[in-house]
Amino acid sequence: MIENGTFKPVIVGFLCNWCSYRAADLAGTSRMGYPSTLRDIRIMCTGRLDPTFVLRALQKGADGVLIMGCHPGQCHYQAGNYKAIRRFALLKRTLRQLGLEEERVQLHWASAAEGVQFAETVARMTEQIKALGPLDWSHNWPNEDPYAVEEATE
Amino acid sequence: MSEPRVGVYVCHCGHNIASAVDVEHVAEWAYKLPFVTIARDNKFMCASTGQEQIEQDVKEHDLTHVVVASCSPHMHEKTFRNACARCGMNPYLFEMANIREHASWVHPNDRDGATNKAKALVSAAVHRVIHHQPLEPMQVNIRPETLVVGGGIAGIQAALEIADAGHHVYMVEREPSIGGHMAMFDKTFPTLDCSACILTPKMFDVGSHPHITLLTYSEVEQVDGYVGNFSVRVRKKARRVDEDLCTGCGSCWEKCPIKVLDTVFEAGLGYRKAIYRPFPQAVPKYPVIDTENCTYYKTGKCRMCEKVCQTNAIRFDAEDEILNIEVGNIVLATGYKLFDCRRIPQYGYGRLENVFTSLEFERLTNAAGPTDGKVVLRDGETVPETVAIIHCVGSRDKHYNSHCSAICCMSSLKFAHLVKEKTGAKVYNFYIDMRPISKGYEEFYHRLLHEGTTFIRGKVSEITDAAHSPEEEGKLVVICEDTLVGKQRRVPVDMVLLAAGLEPRADSSEVGHLFGVSCGDTGFFIERHPKLDPVATMTEGVFIAGACQGAKDIPDSVAQGAAAAARILSTISKGQVILEPIRASIDESRCSGCRICNNMCPYNAIDFVEDLAVSRVNPALCKGCGTCVAACPSQIITGAHFTFDQLMAEIDGIMVDVTADDPFAVEAV
Numbered sequence A: 001m002i003e004n005g006t007f008k009p010v011i012v013g014f015l016c017n018w019c020s021y022r023a024a025d026l027a028g029t030s031r032m033g034y035p036s037t038l039r040d041i042r043i044m045c046t047g048r049l050d051p052t053f054v055l056r057a058l059q060k061g062a063d064g065v066l067i068m069g070c071h072p073g074q075c076h077y078q079a080g081n082y083k084a085i086r087r088f089a090l091l092k093r094t095l096r097q098l099g100l101e102e103e104r105v106q107l108h109w110a111s112a113a114e115g116v117q118f119a120e121t122v123a124r125m126t127e128q129i130k131a132l133g134p135l136d137w138s139h140n141w142p143n144e145d146p147y148a149v150e151e152a153t154e
Numbered sequence B: 001m002s003e004p005r006v007g008v009y010v011c012h013c014g015h016n017i018a019s020a021v022d023v024e025h026v027a028e029w030a031y032k033l034p035f036v037t038i039a040r041d042n043k044f045m046c047a048s049t050g051q052e053q054i055e056q057d058v059k060e061h062d063l064t065h066v067v068v069a070s071c072s073p074h075m076h077e078k079t080f081r082n083a084c085a086r087c088g089m090n091p092y093l094f095e096m097a098n099i100r101e102h103a104s105w106v107h108p109n110d111r112d113g114a115t116n117k118a119k120a121l122v123s124a125a126v127h128r129v130i131h132h133q134p135l136e137p138m139q140v141n142i143r144p145e146t147l148v149v150g151g152g153i154a155g156i157q158a159a160l161e162i163a164d165a166g167h168h169v170y171m172v173e174r175e176p177s178i179g180g181h182m183a184m185f186d187k188t189f190p191t192l193d194c195s196a197c198i199l200t201p202k203m204f205d206v207g208s209h210p211h212i213t214l215l216t217y218s219e220v221e222q223v224d225g226y227v228g229n230f231s232v233r234v235r236k237k238a239r240r241v242d243e244d245l246c247t248g249c250g251s252c253w254e255k256c257p258i259k260v261l262d263t264v265f266e267a268g269l270g271y272r273k274a275i276y277r278p279f280p281q282a283v284p285k286y287p288v289i290d291t292e293n294c295t296y297y298k299t300g301k302c303r304m305c306e307k308v309c310q311t312n313a314i315r316f317d318a319e320d321e322i323l324n325i326e327v328g329n330i331v332l333a334t335g336y337k338l339f340d341c342r343r344i345p346q347y348g349y350g351r352l353e354n355v356f357t358s359l360e361f362e363r364l365t366n367a368a369g370p371t372d373g374k375v376v377l378r379d380g381e382t383v384p385e386t387v388a389i390i391h392c393v394g395s396r397d398k399h400y401n402s403h404c405s406a407i408c409c410m411s412s413l414k415f416a417h418l419v420k421e422k423t424g425a426k427v428y429n430f431y432i433d434m435r436p437i438s439k440g441y442e443e444f445y446h447r448l449l450h451e452g453t454t455f456i457r458g459k460v461s462e463i464t465d466a467a468h469s470p471e472e473e474g475k476l477v478v479i480c481e482d483t484l485v486g487k488q489r490r491v492p493v494d495m496v497l498l499a500a501g502l503e504p505r506a507d508s509s510e511v512g513h514l515f516g517v518s519c520g521d522t523g524f525f526i527e528r529h530p531k532l533d534p535v536a537t538m539t540e541g542v543f544i545a546g547a548c549q550g551a552k553d554i555p556d557s558v559a560q561g562a563a564a565a566a567r568i569l570s571t572i573s574k575g576q577v578i579l580e581p582i583r584a585s586i587d588e589s590r591c592s593g594c595r596i597c598n599n600m601c602p603y604n605a606i607d608f609v610e611d612l613a614v615s616r617v618n619p620a621l622c623k624g625c626g627t628c629v630a631a632c633p634s635q636i637i638t639g640a641h642f643t644f645d646q647l648m649a650e651i652d653g654i655m656v657d658v659t660a661d662d663p664f665a666v667e668a669v
């Protein structure tokens, strides 16, 4: 998003209800400031994260997507975050093939007590994406489609 | 179906939100969002006036859905759902946007940024809410039995309150006896009443209560189920003594030839036998055989205990028992562990003989302890003439624990009093700040000031036996900067007591995980809300009490034990509890029977119905994590309240100002 002539990243966050959403709450109650780049969506567990959600956020204009869950071994539902790790790996592979930079889509952990770590993660990611510039996927990507087939002529 | 009519309420929360978010603007802007019939701002939405506003609008404007933008849903989602329910709306047709914790409080100096984010979050909620479905919360019956884990004073209190009300309690304690740390003490501050005198009757009550099943020397291995209906697997370690036959007479441990250093109850100062009862007042009264040290398990010989036992209660071949118990609620009261003073090498514990930890001192002064209550040096006879007590050891120090252990000031004052009373020694207390905060504590401090204890304010930098002068020869020298006088001091003493801090149990993270409770940054269990819900946890039906929740003294541990019991008794008397209807369900008509979801479920809640060749969710077992929902290749598993449509709409909504091809952007009402 361009704000007053400068680029301000829009990052869509997917936070699990039990750890990372509460870490974000804690960052709030403890008044730990971080850039207003993150727009977060609560899901019950990172295991609920359908990779489609990430693609949709990018398609709708997000410059980055941040997924956060409980630390491995600490998932409220035992192992949802392990499922998330595997799906994330596959998703990243696809995104890499589509030419998306590594930093655009990230997966991190924060326990309910880690407000500081939460705030730092958002701040760090914001800087990384600022350095990359806007993604604007919905407009850029289709035109430069490397796999585009020549239009069939009758 | 008629069009949705959404009401949006944007809360100022006094200045909490309004100081960083242009609340009026957000409300005006929200009015232009699709299907929004009414959008208002309000000083305090959670106040009765705010809630009544919702109720009134629902009636007057025929609202079908409600969005409140205010604080975290963990704070007030229930409040507003109830408000919606009161005017006949299904409470799940409500959605919350968190513009306080996630916007105003974290972007206090970025008004534009905070306001924009608030708009995005409100828009997300509006887009999402119109896809909400009415849901019926599940009512489940509560089993009246309760499990209490940990038999310290906090667990004992909780167990007795519940059992006295006539409901059954299972108490699981890891050690051979209940009592916890309190059983180790001689006197308790500030009243100096005898610890055993106030604790033993309660322990006895637990042991003999008709409504308490006491499982000592036992541990919980597995917890399944949910509030009201937990299934718990307990391993009852083999005592190797038949409890039905043993009379606790003591001839076995008197005759047992093996002496073992007792690092648990005697804090390493005293010995026990290989067959032992940790202390005379132990509940239950039966001993256990420590198979690691018993000669029989090493060489197959000895069997002395068996020979002397008159009731033939020894069972060398006994095996662990596995018990499966069903309970409705759980109290975790697993207590604390003492900071390991070896971690501060400059204090010399473990290297300098006459440096003691606080728990060691508790055993020294205990009339039933290894020295029969005589305060003496490690040689077992010399009475100290000067004693230094160091406060805050391992607490309030970023290298070890940043938290204040809450009890060390008072236990140090208690020690100063006991040393003086028993030895007449000169006592120095080295403190950083004096924090005697509870009832009667300040008075106790003043009493000590009058008793002639010397208080030196300053953090001790080192304890050494390297003498600099003849009077330091053969002594321990406490080196510290006296911050009140402003100079370095060297105080030679005979004995040093380290008031070590309280830390979470070494296994608190694994134990927490077993019960679905997380640990905070200090490692203690996290409560549901630090002020308003200190004994509940994020897992319904699991409560925490005592020092496992944070360092605290006996009165506070007792209060929490009783509070947890009261919470549980109220659910038992209701008989039922309402569960969030957030569950997965499978559209069987479209299920291809691929079974991918079957193995995804951590709770084995998905069965494969062979004759129909489809998968089916057992709603009683499902906890609503949504892992199967994301995994289904045909996208035919619905995660109630977190459906595909709802989340996709939420994403679209959250990006409403960014998306170029936003279908709603121009459609302003």
Ligand SMILES: Cc1cc2nc3c(=O)[nH]c(=O)nc-3n(C[C@H](O)[C@H](O)[C@H](O)COP(=O)(O)OP(=O)(O)OC[C@H]3O[C@@H](n4cnc5c(N)ncnc54)[C@H](O)[C@@H]3O)c2cc1C
Binding pocket: B149, B150, B151, B152, B153, B154, B155, B172, B173, B174, B175, B178, B179, B180, B181, B182, B185, B187, B188, B189, B190, B218, B219, B220, B333, B334, B335, B336, B338, B358, B359, B362, B407, B411, B414, B505, B511, B545, B546, B547, B548, B552, B553, B554, B555, B557
């Ligand atoms: C040196 C010292 C002196 C003190 N003096 C005083 C005083 O004078 N007055 C005062 O008010 N407070 C005093 N305190 C504080 C007091 O010890 C605590 O407030 C109190 O013991 C806390 O009780 P609790 O039941 O929470 O924990 P604990 O006493 O630690 O009991 C916990 C119990 O749970 C058991 N357990 C742990 N994990 C498991 C598990 N996984 N499964 C089954 N069982 C488990 C343990 O074996 C133990 O029996 C003192 C503390 C210290 C260190």
Ligand code: FES
Binding pocket: A016, A017, A018, A019, A020, A044, A045, A046, A047, A069, A070, A075, A076, A077, A079, A080, A081
């Ligand atoms: S609940 Fe946090 S990752 Fe599963």
